[in-house]
Amino acid sequence: MIRFRMMPLVIRQVTRHRTRTLLTAGGVATSMFLFVAVQAMQNGVAMATETSAADTTLVVYREDRYCPFTSRLPQYYLRDILTIQGVESAVPMKVVVSNCRASLDVVTFRGVPSEEFSGDYAARMTLIDGDLQQWRRRSDAALVGETLAARRGLKIGDRFDAAGVITYVAAIISSHEPQDQNVAYVHLDFLQQTTDRKLGTVTQFNIKVQSPKYLDSVARAVDERFASAEYPTSTRPEKAFVAQAAADMIELIGFTRWLGWGCLAAVLALVGNAIVLGVQDRIREHAVLQTLGYNSFLIQRLIVTESLLLGLLGGVLGAGLAVGVLQWGQFALTADGVSIPFAAGWTLILFGVGLSVLLGVVAGLVPAWQAARRPITTCFRAV
Amino acid sequence: MALIECRELTKEYRRGENVIRPLQELDLEVEAGAFLALMGPSGSGKTTLLNLIAGIDQPTRGELIIDGEDVGKLSRSRLAAWRADYIGYVFQLYNLVPVLTAYENVELPLLLHPIKRRERHERVATALELVGLADRHDHYPRQLSGGQEQRVAIARAIVADPRIIVADEPTGDLDKPAAHAIMNLLTRLNQELGKTMIMVTHDAHTAEYAARTLHLDKGRLVESGAHIAAGAAMEAAS
Ligand SMILES: Nc1ncnc2c1ncn2[C@@H]1O[C@H](COP(=O)(O)OP(=O)(O)OP(=O)(O)O)[C@@H](O)[C@H]1O
Ligand SMILES: [Mg+2]
Numbered sequence: 001m002i003r004f005r006m007m008p009l010v011i012r013q014v015t016r017h018r019t020r021t022l023l024t025a026g027g028v029a030t031s032m033f034l035f036v037a038v039q040a041m042q043n044g045v046a047m048a049t050e051t052s053a054a055d056t057t058l059v060v061y062r063e064d065r066y067c068p069f070t071s072r073l074p075q076y077y078l079r080d081i082l083t084i085q086g087v088e089s090a091v092p093m094k095v096v097v098s099n100c101r102a103s104l105d106v107v108t109f110r111g112v113p114s115e116e117f118s119g120d121y122a123a124r125m126t127l128i129d130g131d132l133q134q135w136r137r138r139s140d141a142a143l144v145g146e147t148l149a150a151r152r153g154l155k156i157g158d159r160f161d162a163a164g165v166i167t168y169v170a171a172i173i174s175s176h177e178p179q180d181q182n183v184a185y186v187h188l189d190f191l192q193q194t195t196d197r198k199l200g201t202v203t204q205f206n207i208k209v210q211s212p213k214y215l216d217s218v219a220r221a222v223d224e225r226f227a228s229a230e231y232p233t234s235t236r237p238e239k240a241f242v243a244q245a246a247a248d249m250i251e252l253i254g255f256t257r258w259l260g261w262g263c264l265a266a267v268l269a270l271v272g273n274a275i276v277l278g279v280q281d282r283i284r285e286h287a288v289l290q291t292l293g294y295n296s297f298l299i300q301r302l303i304v305t306e307s308l309l310l311g312l313l314g315g316v317l318g319a320g321l322a323v324g325v326l327q328w329g330q331f332a333l334t335a336d337g338v339s340i341p342f343a344a345g346w347t348l349i350l351f352g353v354g355l356s357v358l359l360g361v362v363a364g365l366v367p368a369w370q371a372a373r374r375p376i377t378t379c380f381r382a383v
Numbered sequence: 384m385a386l387i388e389c390r391e392l393t394k395e396y397r398r399g400e401n402v403i404r405p406l407q408e409l410d411l412e413v414e415a416g417a418f419l420a421l422m423g424p425s426g427s428g429k430t431t432l433l434n435l436i437a438g439i440d441q442p443t444r445g446e447l448i449i450d451g452e453d454v455g456k457l458s459r460s461r462l463a464a465w466r467a468d469y470i471g472y473v474f475q476l477y478n479l480v481p482v483l484t485a486y487e488n489v490e491l492p493l494l495l496h497p498i499k500r501r502e503r504h505e506r507v508a509t510a511l512e513l514v515g516l517a518d519r520h521d522h523y524p525r526q527l528s529g530g531q532e533q534r535v536a537i538a539r540a541i542v543a544d545p546r547i548i549v550a551d552e553p554t555g556d557l558d559k560p561a562a563h564a565i566m567n568l569l570t571r572l573n574q575e576l577g578k579t580m581i582m583v584t585h586d587a588h589t590a591e592y593a594a595r596t597l598h599l600d601k602g603r604l605v606e607s608g609a610h611i612a613a614g615a616a617m618e619a620a621s
Contacts, residue, residue: 005494005503012482288478291439292492292539293467295460376439380474 001308002301010305013278014313021310024274028314028356029321031263031270036322036344036352038260041253041333043343048178049243049250056088056212057177058219059241060205063232066245068095068203068337073231075200081207084221086214091116092202094191095337098163105151106334107162108183109142111191111202121208125180130156130171135185141170143185147341150330160184165194179242182332182339203337206238242338249335267314267356271363275307279367286371287379296372303368304361311360312353319352384451385412386546386579387436392445392455394431394602405431407602408445415546418573418580420593427599429583430551436581437549438466450546467495471540471578473550473569477532479524485511485535486520492543510538514568530561537568541578548572550582554589566592 002010014021060081062071073092081090094111112121114136122132128146135141144154149172154160158169167186175181192199209218219235226233236244243250279286286299294302326344333340394406405428413419421429434440435447438454441462447455449469457465479488489507498506511517514534524532533553540548550569554562570592573580582593590596598605 003494005500008487009483009491009494012487016482284478285480287439288474288480289491290463291437291466291470291472293463293470293495293543295463297460298495377434 002298002305006302007305010302010309013282013302013306014309017278020274020277021313024270024310025313025317027270028267028311029318031266032315032318032352032356033322035260035263035267035355036319036348037326037342038256038263039348039351040322040326040342040344041256041340042260043348044178044332044341045250045253047343048246048338048340049239051237051239053212055237055239056209056215057238058207058209058215058222058235059238060207060222060233060235061203061241063223063234066336068097071203072198072201073204073233075202077205077226077233080225081205081222084218084225086209086211086218086221088208088210089116089121090205090207091121092188093204093206094188094195094201095203096163096165096191096195097334097337099334103334104331106339107148107152108334108337108339109163109165109167109191110183110185111188112185113188117185121206124177125173125175128172128174130169132171135170138168138170139187139190140166140168141186142167143171143173144169145181145183146172146174147181147330147332148184151332163195165191177238178332178341178343179238179338182334182341207235242340245336245338246333246340249333249340253333253340264355264359267311267359268363271307271310271314271360272367274310275303275364275367278306279303279371283371283374283379287374287376290376300368300372303371304364307364307367308357308360311356311358311363315353315356315360319349319356322352323349386415386417386450387411387413387581388446388448389432389435390446390448392432392435392447393443394428394435394440395443405602406435406442409602409604411597411604413579413581415579416573416577418570418592418594419582420590420596421581421583421599422585422587422590422596423599423605428602429599431602432599433549433551433581433583436547437470437472438462439472467492467543469545469547471537471543471545471548473533473536473540473548473553475552475555477524477529477536479532479535479539481524484521484523485516485527485538488524488535489538489542491539496543506542507538510542511535513541514538528561529557530564533557533561533565534568537565537572541572541576545578547579547581550580552583552585555585562589 062073065071075092078090078092081087091112096109098107135143142160154169156169160167160169167184207218209215215237222235223233289299323344326342331342389409389411391408391410392406393408396403421432423429435442442455446453454465486507489510490503493503493506508517511520514537516531516534519527519531527535554565557565566589569580572578584590
């Protein structure tokens, strides 16, 4: 935008009023911090609820029930489910949460039978630490999702107590599925015994279909099969299930979008204000530069570069800090046994910084235009 | 042909019904290498004329031909480029950029040209040496006296090697010795480097440094003549 040799000139202007610059950059950083956090939640919702073309997982839940405490299905449904055409495998699952309300630090246990679990279902996960054999051998062993492990600081061999369930951390796994990242997998019979002693009862079945094209037909077939049974079912793709189970939370998160827009508006106002003040202070200086032969377009670019730098400074601080905090905290909003993670990574930093720079540029345009429009001689007479 | 030719040069400002005419159909020729002083009462249009010649203002009517080009008809951006080539402006109140050092202030006009850092450095150093402030290159304006500030401003005005230097009351804010030093400097620029010099002043003694003095009154020239005293003033001063 401007020649490199002119950069020192702009930087001098940015550092000229140190307090003003720090306040502006601080304000921008705070706004961008909030914006990035909001964006991380929005991204998390998208990740957890938007079905992609390659998804092959269905969740069978009790009809008209939306929470793991009330969804009860007989474990023997498994036999029937496995006979449906298009089903590759199915895992009965009992879900126990440490906290019924929506919270940032819910521990979700998923009890699964070890024999079913080891096959297809486990294929979507990668072992990052520990030993699957040990998980299989020990009845109280837990296979902990990466996010949960990071949040609770869990290591292999730790004892881990939540919701009255005491388990032993045997392995830590990572998965593309947000739901796996934030749970602890334990043995089904162990979980049944340590919680409500309802052997033979599970919360849900997770079905893997042979290919994405079977999602609909299998879901329909399952629900038809149990329609007139004592416990009818409702079957949906995993992400649609999450969207349904976390509907209230998602609505709230959707509302925070406004907060995000507000933050961006604040950035615009902050940088705009700083630049307007700076430009007013320097009416005469700009006239001097123009007298020396700087044309008005160059003056405009100098001013816009200055506001770009303010946006950049605040953006790097705010977005960097936000992603740092979110990475470190590994937060996830959990309700009713499903989690919405804060999805914050490099791309979000880049997005935040890019947006902040863009807003910086936009904020500088009007003051720059005004500064360059003023006739030179009136600038000298003005002071 | 003269370097600067004004023909029926007129500047008007309109304020509602009122028309203010700081310059009225002024005719003037300035030869290359001349040293011209402009005098006249306050409000007589001296600064207005200087600003037109410097290309930071544009005439309402008439022609302003400098080096064969009608400057009054250049577009805003062409005019800016023209200024960078032709004009060095020295202000009464120096107008240095306060956050830049003496060196950086002098460097400003050179940043417009694609010249190497090293050459830029040499030219700034030469200009500062010429005004006798090589040792003050890293001082900020607030660390300099008025006379020194004005010398930095002169270095800035000549660093890009313009043909014309305009100065609006360059000694108006200085005491006698400092004013004398500035005038000696401007005289050297005129005599040794051949810069065409146009200077506005209120002070008859300062005007004596110029080879020619013109008097303006109500936007018109009232008399003109060659000044023989210029050399004498130089001698007396030294
Ligand atoms: N932008 C403007 N709008 C209206 N009138 C103006 C404007 N600029 C200058 N004038 C008027 O033009 C006249 C000449 O002004 P100019 O500055 O050229 O005078 P001057 O001879 O330099 O005076 P001084 O010695 O006080 O500096 C003055 O009456 C001034 O008020
Ligand atoms: Mg004046």
